[in-house]
Structure formats: C-alpha cells, structure tokens
Amino acid sequence: MSIQTIDDLPTPSLILDRAILRRNLKRMSERLANAGVTLRPHLKTAKSVQIGRMAVEGHDGRITVSTLAEARYFADGGFKDILYGVGIVPAKLPAVTALRRQGVNLRVVTDNLAVANAIAAAASSGDMFSVLIEIDSGAGRAGLPFPALPGLLEIAQTLHAAPGVELAGVMTHAGHSYHQSTPDGIAAVAEQERRAIVGAAEKLRAAGIPCSIVSAGSTPTAVHARDFTGITEMRPGVYVFNDLDQEFIGSCGSGDLALSVLASVIGHYPHRNQLLIDAGALALSKDISAQEFQPKVGFGTLAGVLASGMAVVECSQEHGFVGADSPLPYAKLPVGARVRVLPNHACITAAAYDRYYVVDSDLDGGRSVVDVYDRINGW
C-alpha cells in the first residue's frame, strides 16, 4: 500500500510538519545572519541530511554532531566542516582520522590535558587534527569552568605546539538556559555564556595563542541573546523542531512545534477517565523535561482542538495513558482513532524513529505525506 496521507501511516509514527520546520529554520538563520554570527546547527536533534541541508542555507555549511555515527552520515551527505561536540577520547581518534582522510574537516573537542597529549601524539603532518577546547560557561556539564579556566593555557599550548594539530578555538554550551523561563532570565544566561567563551578566547590570545573559532549556543540563548560580540558561531539544535519544553521556556510559540507522534487509540477506560494509545515509553521517550514548568504536560500533550487539555499522564513500554481534568471525548475518539502527541523534548523522542513522515500544514493542513526524510541513530 503506498502512503498518501497520514491515515495510511502505521502507528506510532513520527510526523514532521515541513511548513513549521521551514519557518523555524528561516527565523534562526536570519537572526544569526543579522547578528553577524555564523550558524553551525547542532544536528543531534534532526539527525537528517535533508534537514541539515535546509538548516545551513544562507550560512557556510558548517554543522555540529553528537556521535561518530552522525559524523559519518553527514560526511557521506556532503558536509565538509563538522564539529563533534562531545569530548573526544583517544580510542575514537582513528575514526576521526578516517573521516578527515575523506576530505572532511571533522573537528573534535576536549577539556583534558591527557587527551590533548594523546591528540598531539596521534597527529602527524599527514593526519592532522582540528581541536576546540571546551569551556563551562555555567551549565556544569563539560568544559573548563569559567572564570578560573584551570589548565586552559597548558592544554592550549600542548595543542598549539604539536605538529599536525590545529587549535581551532573554544566552544561552550549554556545548557542551563533550559532552566530559565523568561526572556530576561535567558538573556542573562546568554550574556554569561558570551562572557565566558569570549573571556576564554581572550585569555588564549593574550598568551599569544590564536583562537579563530569562538563557538557558543543553545536554542534559548540563540533566541534571546542581546549581544553576540566576540562570538563567531552559534550551535542551536532543537530550534529546528521546537517542543513543549522550548515553548514553555519561551524559545518559541505554541504554533512552532514541527514534530509530533502519530498514535492510535487502543482502549477506553471511562471508570478512571483515561484512554490508552499505542505510543508509550519507547515512542515518546521518558523525558519529562517540560514538567519543570508545566507539571500537567506529562509525557506529552495531545495536539488539536479535540484534544484540548489531554496529556499522556503515564506510560509503559508500548502504552500511553491519556488523561484530562474534564471527561474524555470517547465518542469522538473511538478505538482506532488517531491522535498527535507533542513531545516534551524533541531530540529524545525523535531518537526512537528511523524516519520522518513529512507533511505540510501550509498545503492541506498537513494531511498528505509529501516526503520521507531519513535519520541516523545509534553510535
């Protein structure tokens, strides 16, 4: 059976609204272009060559990835400047070299002197490495914490002095922006992110070490930053789709969510005012990040007027429990009816699927399946 509309799709399936995707991509691309900052989208969210190509339009084609599997996949897709944004380990350097020999400038990151030494030892005039040093601008994840920047100069000098190593710059990710929910709050994190990464770059330059790339970015800080001075590139990721978490913290509006999970109603339980759908923990993920600001969002809310107020309140592996404060409209949602669930965290939900079924709400309200985009999962 050829697929023509979403009614022909199996459930659960991952649905991508191309009209919303395009608006999200255009908004971020223009915002950063107007700020004089290059967009290096983090494609850990989309994991799709088709979406990656759309995301870099108007910029120079550089991208960010989170796994070697993504690096290989996007290299095969023609991308030439790829930042692998998760701290490298020596055992992964041969895979990096293999891609670099294909003509891809796959750049790596570290914040560790022993790794810097291992990179220096592995490099040669034939097999070069391009390295960014990771800075912690306040998120408390990876990176040398600013302002102390312990060991920064030693790591930088090790890399800069090594034949076959390019110290390309510094990078940070203000992941703590996800825990702010006002433009002012996010703007303050963005300024903290900017000061940290520019401060790290200036510390290198003051020591006579070049630092051409000054890389920052999360979706919230890219949307709300008021000053990009000194930053050369931004790496937002989830903005391509947005999700309930981004909506609640104010990175986007409620009409900007491009991704949803198509599910079927599989049972009615009026004695507890619930129904079940065939999208559970695997189809939605158990990410509940959006509950930080909206506890009633559960594991995702149901899209559409009919579903107003309905959310997935619990889930097991293949069952989603849908509830609401008011009585559920069972007659309008018989077993077999299809619903769309908006995800808490698009990056995590999408990872369960190997493809996007693409619709376009500007064409026909999003009924026809106009394309299928692939995804790269795993490592």
Add this chain to the structure above:
Amino acid sequence: MSIQTIDDLPTPSLILDRAILRRNLKRMSERLANAGVTLRPHLKTAKSVQIGRMAVEGHDGRITVSTLAEARYFADGGFKDILYGVGIVPAKLPAVTALRRQGVNLRVVTDNLAVANAIAAAASSGDMFSVLIEIDSGAGRAGLPFPALPGLLEIAQTLHAAPGVELAGVMTHAGHSYHQSTPDGIAAVAEQERRAIVGAAEKLRAAGIPCSIVSAGSTPTAVHARDFTGITEMRPGVYVFNDLDQEFIGSCGSGDLALSVLASVIGHYPHRNQLLIDAGALALSKDISAQEFQPKVGFGTLAGVLASGMAVVECSQEHGFVGADSPLPYAKLPVGARVRVLPNHACITAAAYDRYYVVDSDLDGGRSVVDVYDRINGW
C-alpha cells in the same frame, strides 16, 4: 578492525553476559515447568531471535510481542505462536492477516466491543483471527477491570459467534507488581492477578463460552507467585536480563543483571566531584523506575568494584554525569577508561541499540566478545 574483546568495541555499546542470561532463562523456565505452566516469554525486552530461541527451550515455542515489527521479525525467525500483547486496532488487522497467511498463529488482544465487531467483520473462513480478551487485574492499564468485568460476555459472545474468529482465551498483566518490594507484597499481587484472570475465564465458561488460554504474568509475579492454579501460561519479559529495578524489588539478586552499557570516561570535573561518560539520555534512556526504591541509583549505577557507589546522577543527550558520595577515583578512571553502567530498566535502555555484544563471564570474566545478537526496534 575485527572485534575480539570489549576493549575493541565502540562506546556506548550494549553488552550482554551470556552466562547470566542462561541462568536467568533456566531459572524461569524450570520454575514454570515445575508449576505446570507454559512459559510464553514476552520478547519486548530482548527483541532478539537468538535470545527468543534460548528462552523457549523446554517449552512449546509460544512467545509474546509488543509491536507488529516484532511479530514480523519473530515470524521470520520461525516462531509460530505469537501473542501480540497490545490492544489491536482495526487498521492493524491487515498486517495480522498477512502474517497469519504465512502460517503464523499471530493472536491479538482487545477489551473493546467495537473492536470485537471489527474483528468479526474482517474475519472470514479463509482469514481467521485468534483473539484473547484483556483483563485488568489491578494494574490500571489495559483490560476490563476485575471483578466487574464490564462488557466481558458481550465482547466474548461477539467473538465466539463470529465465523472465522477463535476466542482463544483471556490475558492480564499485573504491572503493579513493579511497585512492591517484598516477596509477600509481590505474592499478594500475583494472587490478585491469578484470581482475576481465572475469574474471567470462569465467567466465560459459566456462560458456555470456551476459554482455553488463561494467560498472566509479569517477571515479579512469575518469580513470587505461590499458586498458579487455573493459569495456563505466564508472560514474564524482563527476567531474561533483569535490571536495577528488578533487583531492588527482589525479582533477582545483584549477580543476575545480564545487561550493561559500556561507556568511555570523557572528562574529569573534580571541582564538583563528577566525571562525564559518553552514555547519556539516549544510551541509558531517561527511565528512572528504580529510583522508586533506591533514589541514589540515578540513571544507572556503575558495575564493578572500582565503581562502587558511583551512579549516573544526571544525563543529557550524549553525556552521563557520574557522581558518588565519596571522592571519585580519577587516577583509576582516566579519560578514555571504560566503565559499565547497569540499567534502571533493561527493556527501555536496550531499545536504543541495534545489537548485543555478547560476552560470557563464565569463560573469561566477560572480556571476549563471543557473539553478536541482533535486535528489532521500531514499529
């Protein structure tokens, strides 16, 4: 590079200890055989033909699945009696028929009269259906709630009367056993499960409707039930691997966890007594079920003497944050060192991987990769 030991594996990777797997399988198989109950393992956990074949040894080969993708995969693997344990919807009946035409007795479940009517309408003497009616024995998920069993006889009569439909029996899943943590508590849930499903079967038989299959089971109730009278088959799933959640509720011992995630240390953060590994939300899942009884388990604990007391306390997409109450042994865990993370919930963690790297702790402590088993993901 050919893979010979776990040191050759990429990280993150999913590691399966065959020695522990075999003990887990043998224990459950013998327990149910001794009880006179057939084992119909729920292969939603393993999703692997190789493991499925081992799991049904000593029984008659019947299995349970949670998706149509699993049904197709196990049918291709030679399994002939497959229960699709998630409520069927009319749109999925053609896929069921396609498999049945291949000679597979793919059985479906429902608790809904409209669906029963749709099955009756879709059936014919050429294309039969085998249906079990789902009963809610107290978990509050799918099924007609016991003891009221609203609509049971009407659904059963609809199916029983329909040409081309076999009403094969009744089934239930006492998922609430996961929230008990003592043998007595779980045994009480098991008895509740037994009474409900046997009660439903007796209600059918009293109305003159045959009910040959009386199917129950979760891992905890299969382990701790004290009476199986009237039950014909049990459907435990996670017992094949076990996990921290099963350990904490007492379904298994600490030496019975067959599955772990191999990860690399990617950074040291002594200023906050943490290190990072390259297994985060996607590699471990965001399932925190085991925190119900052991809050410090985080997103998984690190296996091995060296890692005693260490857990993944936070995670983002590709970063796991490892912490402990005592100072971390950074010198023994340099960047690049490998650790093994025991999952909260094996079924959900495993779903991120397309294969198991199989080791055998009885052979050489689990260093050599002795096999690779495949998995079926998606829908």
